[in-house]
Amino acid sequence: MQRNQTASCASVVWTLARVALTAMAVSGHAVTAAEAQRRGEPGGPGGFGRAMRGPGGGPHGMTALRQLDLSDLQRQQTQVVREQNADAVRTTGEQIRAARQALQDAVTSDVVDEGTIRSLAADLATLEGDAAVQRAYLHAQVWQLLTPEQQARATEIEAEMKAQREDRRL
Numbered sequence: 001m002q003r004n005q006t007a008s009c010a011s012v013v014w015t016l017a018r019v020a021l022t023a024m025a026v027s028g029h030a031v032t033a034a035e036a037q038r039r040g041e042p043g044g045p046g047g048f049g050r051a052m053r054g055p056g057g058g059p060h061g062m063t064a065l066r067q068l069d070l071s072d073l074q075r076q077q078t079q080v081v082r083e084q085n086a087d088a089v090r091t092t093g094e095q096i097r098a099a100r101q102a103l104q105d106a107v108t109s110d111v112v113d114e115g116t117i118r119s120l121a122a123d124l125a126t127l128e129g130d131a132a133v134q135r136a137y138l139h140a141q142v143w144q145l146l147t148p149e150q151q152a153r154a155t156e157i158e159a160e161m162k163a164q165r166e167d168r169r170l
Contacts, residue, residue: 064157068150081141085134092131099124 070078103120106113146154 064154064161067157068146068153070150074145077145078142081138081145085138085141089131089134089138092127092134096124096127096131099127 065078099120103117103124106117106120143151
């Protein structure tokens with residue numbers, strides 16, 4: 001039972017992180033790798049987008065937030081969270097895009113330099129780890145703003161989205 005609760009909590013973390021990151025992208029504060037992937041821009045399929053966006057990704061985060069019937073105060077508070085984190089998210093996204101491009105350039109170079117490729121891949125992994133930590137902080141900040149009922153609904157929404165993803169995989 002504990003394992004299922006932990007897995008469920010992790011799913012909700014991803015959902016709310018997508019909510020916050022997508023909300024920033026939609027509001028013009030940042031274009032994240034997840035948003036770029038959704039738009040079909042660099043960082044899309046085959047790139048690093050999956051690591052940035054987590055399971056499922058895409059525009060579902062905003063839908064989830066809308067389905068939670070946030071109060072006006074909660075909307076204002078989530079906007080403050082987005083604004084407080086926008087520069088850090090944007091900077092990390094830019095760093096990841098640059099690291100991804102450097103790695104791609106090394107991979108497609110005329111000469112294979114395994115040391116450089118491994119070093120660039122490690123740098124990219126570190127940046128993706130930084131982005132994951134940012135998502136965790138964003139999730140924690142947004143999660144605190146929700147009522148227990150909204151938290152329960154967010155968990156239900158994630159379960160529904162997970163079931164839809166599983167259906168699409170078949």
